[in-house]
Amino acid sequence: MAIDNYSPCPCGSGKKIKFCKCVDQTHDLEKVVKLIEGGQSVAAIDRINQLLKATPNAACLLALKGELALHLEEEEMFKDTANRFLKLKPDNPLALIMKSIVASLDDEPGENVARYLLQGLAEARQAVPPLAVTAIRILVRKLTLTRKEAFVCYWSELVSRLLPDDQRNEDASLLDPSLNLIAKLPAQVAKDPPNAPWSERLAEVHSLTRTFRYEQAESKLRAILRDFPDQPGPLSHLLRAQVAQVDQSGAFATATKLASHSQLTASERTFYGALALELEPQRVSLQSCATFEYYELSSETDFEEAMAANPNAKLMPNSDAFSEELRQQFAMGVQDEIPAKRIYFIFDQPMPANNDGPRQILRNVGTVVLFGKQTDQPSRTLLCSSGFRSQEALFDQLRQSLPLGNRIEGKLLLTTPEYTESICKMRQIVGEPNTELTLQELDESFIEDFLDLPLDLLDKSTATEIAQDERYRQRLLCLLLHLEAEQSFIVSKKCLDDVYSRLGLERIVTTRPDERIDNIFWNVIDADRHDLASLPDTELHSAFIQAMAFGASRIHFRAAVEILSRPSDDLQMQLRLAALNCALQNEPQIDGKINYCAALEDLLAEHGESVGQVVVYRANLLNMAGRKSDAQRVLTESAQKYPADPYLLSFFQYAMRERSSQPEVQPNHLAMKMMQNASRPKETMHDDGSPANSGLVLPGQDTTGSTGESKLWLPGS
Template identity: 25%
Template sequence: MSVDQYSVCPCGSGKKIKFCKCKDSIHEMERVLKMMSGGQMVAALDRLNQVLEEHPDAAWCLAIRGRLLLELKEDEALAENAERFIRLQPSNPLALTQQAAYRGVRGETQAAAESLLQALSESSSGVDTFVLDVASVLSLSFAQAGNLLSSRCFAGLALTAQGYENQRLASMAIEQVNRSREISNMLKDVPTLEVKPKTPAVRERYDEASVLLRANQILLAESKFESLARSNPQEEGVLRGLLVCAIWRGDAPRQSQILRKLSEIETIDIEQRARDLALSVLLTPDQPQISTPCANYTWEIEDLDLLEQELIAHARVVQLPAEVLRMAGNSDDNDVPPRSGFQLLDRELGDLDKLPEVEDAPMVLTNALLFGKQTDRPARLELLTVCQSERDEAIKFFTSLGGVTGEPQATEETIPLMSAANANMPIMRVSGTQAEARKLQTQVANREFVGRVLATPLPLFSDKPIGETVDDDAFTLQRTAIARVIESYDVMYDDPSVLARLRTELKVPELPAIAITNDDQLYTLPVDTLYRVDAESVSKQQLFILLDRARNFHCTPVIRATAQRLLAIDLGEDEAQIKPHAYLSLVDVTSDETKAMELLEEAKTWAKANNVSYAPMLLNECLRRIQAGDSNGFQATLQEIIRDFSDDAAVMGQLQQMLVELGIINPDGSPRNAPGPAAPMNVGSEPPAAAGGAGIWTPDSPTPPQPSGDGSKLWVPGNE
């Protein structure tokens, strides 16, 4: 088949083949494409190299060769190909995209973003799919680097392009961030250009720049915004335009700088200024303004046996189990592992055979590791990540022991506020269930959270503890900003009373509820403001939209409020579609296991009465029971699924996939590991190398729960 001389040349010039410089060699293209479609990638590369020797100006060869090299992960060859392509055609969008690709592979995300923005500026005849492919990869790179707003911009470029089908990477980058409860919801929205200048002359030039921005001509828009900013340095709309440009560029320090400047403009509403300041400190790499000093302390020990016995015998110390100790210390294979490890508590533990009451539950002050004598260093004691508020007590305790003398060597570092304010329980082996342990850990963390926040010194507060500034009007903006930062984390809504106490102590008002008047509000409200939506002001149809958006971003109180209302009202003919969704949504945000199981039972009863499949409820129950270590309940639920849905291939497939993901069975259906004998429950969690314990076991932890019972009662697909 001959090449159509009037089709667009694949070199990226935008010209038809007949009028492109590539026309003398384009007859080779069909042969190369046939090789590629047949999987002969190396042969295709060889042929492209031959064509380039004969026709050094064959840009179409460089365009196709670059795609092949990227797919084959030939990074050095891709860099050489892109440089040659750019020398040949400096403004070719495909050449610039190849440059972006190899810069991204090298981890130079900001430089990669600049190249890709240049490619977008040069894409006058439409954006090539190769540009979108690289934008998707770049979005994932930004997400992995923690530059979440920039990641969202490039992912959005791929997700909104008409006719583009390779959206998997972009979707992955967005979904991982959206559903994380540990990421601030302020970082799940790209700021928009809502504020416009009032002066006609400024407004006209601003409109020109904003049009370019919406057309993805970021570099041209930025040039116009910068020109406006020189003559109007306090113009809010212009600064917000520059902010969006900085996000596209992947320049996190610049983003933070612009937001800090906006927070200092006194003509802007105080709440908006506080929000700008909050976003500013969240966007700064490593968030230094809201991180508190801490340190690791090391003593050289003469008599390690004496110290170890003192720690084992002390009522305020818990020894780390061997399986936990293996995961502590440095991860370098060349380092000698710790000989033993301990957790120092804020009170005496006493003799426990069951979980303590919330008010009596101890907290971990620090984790201590003992290392034996090595060839090149003496025996030593290491305290890990001791915050300033706990430093004096920890140092006093360890220097009071007979085996510890002299001054320790300190290694300074910082820890984010949300980590410093999280109270951790020690690892204790007591009777009970994992669900009860998780509940206690949450209650203890909530008990201590506000006090720990107030006791934490931060650079944002001139290195003062936050609590010392509550009566100082000079820190009103900072206190409001820190309240909005904490409010933006979904984990804070498990117990709303904690946020209420925090606002009271900081003397920061609660933001008013938002009444919904039209559908557009539901789609355009920033994610962190979804929490304030008044569910009673929302229509039936809007309720489902609101629930869907809240689930996408895991906004717990919104999911709870909308699901409860959907279950309480008559939905008419939509009931069979929406009510199961509402039930499962409510179950997902119910932390109390007893209540969750009651809801699932209610959902199954409703589904059976209304001829709706209750398989999703059973699968959800199955997952929760295995996470709670309830072997008997898990077994009963499995048998119910088999009994009622063994003929439904879709349900059985979902069951098998779930059991594979949990590590219970292999992909072929054979059991991975048989459950062992009954084991005591672990409260607390493994301390990482340079941090305190981080809460009790969760489904994401390295060690799965051990179901109780004698022998294996677990059915797995494939067993008789």
């Protein structure tokens, strides 16, 4: 197939082949492209290598070889080709973008990766190479893994701008509910006074940033600030330039300066202060005061007797793969090759002898780990405390009861968890009824935990202890805004109102009046402060869609519940379907999930869609709730009601195979086994593959789905 000379040259220069220096290689390109189109990537690389011997400086051949090597995951070949390409064409956009990928593969700092990317985008005057989207996604992944989420917003939005409209939803960086909303919002720009003397120079800055020349823009901004020191407008533009360049130390310093700027409003200072918490290197200010103490034991027998006699301790059984994995994780945390021997959970109240008593909600406040005696070292114990102020005396008593020897220093690899990992994730329910926490109980747990947690940001004080101290007022307001923007827990609007009320503070609205356009919330954090029941349908739907776009799970859930509470006659099927899916995913109680499943089944059936997966999931939920006869009835009735549903047909075929292979299995047991093997929606599993109902919640796991009868958080795990 002949190559169109008016198509873009594969070398990435942005020129058409006819006007590019690569026009002399058109014949060679045709042969390579023919191999690629035939799916012969390896043969295409061999052909390119032969051609490069004759024309070693052919940029188009190097570009194709680099992209093929990346596609085939030939890392070393890609690195060599990209470095050779950049050396030959130092201003080539594609060469610079390839170099950014090499920097990521070599684990260079994020700012190095961003610098190559920005240089490549700046040089792409006519068209951005498609590989830029891949390079940006690699950078976003790197930023997320290295806890630099505050830089994700700029690059994720850039991906959306580069993708065609029908592919923009494929990029899910901003949909991740584990990212704080502060990191997903662009940094605010402070307004300049009318006729500011630096206006013309600032226009030059805008011209540079539009073409991705942030390094030059930063130089001009610093020149403006030398002539007009500490002006908030230029400072806010400097912050954006530093964020785009992934300059963490510089962005943190600028945000901190803006957070205390006297010319800004209280809401603006609070926003910049919350952003500074996200930008801070190592994020020390967000850490809780959890402690890890590692000791030798003078007697392992005395230790086990003391723990057995402790009414607040519960031994974790060593009977499953999850327990084995956890014991291995703790061993890694103390640099030991032998898994831990015992793991005990410490609760704030005595554990009842059995579960026959009245319902109690116990708070897991720590973990004690036993490491057995080895040839070269004695028995040891690791004491992990969540750091709650009200539990300090409990841990003092625990230390006194144990035969502790010398404290071991310098062996721990455990990191102090951030405060959000300690909130509302440490409860076990005992007694009857043994049901999941209600939304009201989640609210109470949230408030209890947050107000009882000392923080480094507050000089190891709790929010309650320093609420009326003016020296800490601004820091506390910034922390509260950061807390509001955290999406790892589902609580009501009243819960957050109560936190402010108990501290004697008012919630600061961050949206300026002129930023509210057509009654649509510009700032999704502010939407969470609004009474959604008072919104007309149009605004409610806008808030729901905006929350979905930002991965704001709390406001998304609240909006979904409100949408479903209203008459559905005029509601679009897709919007109602999205609302039901959201409510199903975030509803904390299993009975609520069952009801949403039933509504979702009816909606899908009404529009002629397959209901099989929803039916099986509903039956699975009923089985988990102990309603086995209801689960069997749902499956039986659905088989009669939807005889042509492809998913149900496949499911029942599997059931018949199981029945024929195991005739002794009783019907209820068979239904249970079928549902255990059925496909489950994503929210029933944690990201690491562990079941959401395993009874354990590790820091960083999504707990917005169904909570099981027991949820334990392990500090430092």
